[in-house]
Amino acid sequence: MDKRLVAFERLLNIMDDLRAKCPWDKKQTTESLRHLTIEETYELADAIINNDPKELKGEIGDLFLHMVFYCKIAEEQNEFNVTDALNGICDKLINRHPHIYGDVIADSEEEVKANWEKIKLKEGRKSVLSGVPKSLPSLVKAQRIQEKAKGIGFEWDTSDDVWDKVKEELQELEAEVSSNASIKKIEDEYGDVLFSLINYGRFIGINAENALSKTNKKFISRFIKMEELMQANSLNIEESELAVMDEYWVKAKKFEPNKNS
Numbered sequence: 001m002d003k004r005l006v007a008f009e010r011l012l013n014i015m016d017d018l019r020a021k022c023p024w025d026k027k028q029t030t031e032s033l034r035h036l037t038i039e040e041t042y043e044l045a046d047a048i049i050n051n052d053p054k055e056l057k058g059e060i061g062d063l064f065l066h067m068v069f070y071c072k073i074a075e076e077q078n079e080f081n082v083t084d085a086l087n088g089i090c091d092k093l094i095n096r097h098p099h100i101y102g103d104v105i106a107d108s109e110e111e112v113k114a115n116w117e118k119i120k121l122k123e124g125r126k127s128v129l130s131g132v133p134k135s136l137p138s139l140v141k142a143q144r145i146q147e148k149a150k151g152i153g154f155e156w157d158t159s160d161d162v163w164d165k166v167k168e169e170l171q172e173l174e175a176e177v178s179s180n181a182s183i184k185k186i187e188d189e190y191g192d193v194l195f196s197l198i199n200y201g202r203f204i205g206i207n208a209e210n211a212l213s214k215t216n217k218k219f220i221s222r223f224i225k226m227e228e229l230m231q232a233n234s235l236n237i238e239e240s241e242l243a244v245m246d247e248y249w250v251k252a253k254k255f256e257p258n259k260n261s
Contacts, residue, residue, distance in 0.1 A: 012082065015068045019076075030073055037066045049213050095119065117151035128152050140209050142198045159203045166196045218256070225252035 098104035
């Protein structure tokens with residue numbers, strides 16, 4: 001028997017045991033698991049950014065458990081079971097890949113994406129954007145909105161056009177700030193700048209969420225190293241002037257693999 005099937009059956013059997021015998025597992029509902037699933041998803045995202053295969057394997061396993069857990073709860077409530085969920089995604093994948101399982105021709109990634117969005121509209125979606133989850137973090141949501149709009153051809157022609165838009169939005173933001181406009185107007189322009197920058201990143205092959213996550217990680221690592229260096233020289237960071245912190249910030253950068261960033 002296929003080892004993959006054996007492993008999946010083992011997880012299903014363990015879930016049955018836990019749901020029947022464990023006081024904690026018996027009490028869980030889809031609502032009580034929701035925030036835990038979100039946490040596990042972020043831990044998976046961290047593992048990807050950290051480029052840690054061992055950590056990634058563990059986080060994938062945790063999410064598998066959550067998916068099986070939801071299916072088990074639904075089965076108990078006579079709503080659906082894991083078989084229904086798996087067959088549902090299989091049917092969807094077959095329907096949305098007519099270039100693999102039908103006679104449609106799609107020789108490029110862009111053609112595949114365009115077909116995907118058109119098929120979803122035929123399935124009953126009222127808008128190309130209706131599939132974007134409302135609760136997505138704004139940075140990720142902006143990228144998904146732009147990708148979906150691109151899927152039906154609503155897209156700039158060149159990266160230069162997008163960069164011109166970024167500069168235009170920056171100028172508009174600067175103008176509102178300089179004129180002491182209301183916070184609402186400045187916020188609107190600031191949002192436009194972020195949206196246009198995310199769009200430019202997408203155009204040049206950069207995922208904004210991944211890029212910012214890596215920058216956050218780099219800043220945290222560098223800041224902690226700066227603190228360590230200052231403490232080693234008996235300097236209290238809370239009482240130090242900015243010039244001193246800048247000096248140790250530069251020193252901290254020298255400990256990084258890429259010292260030019």
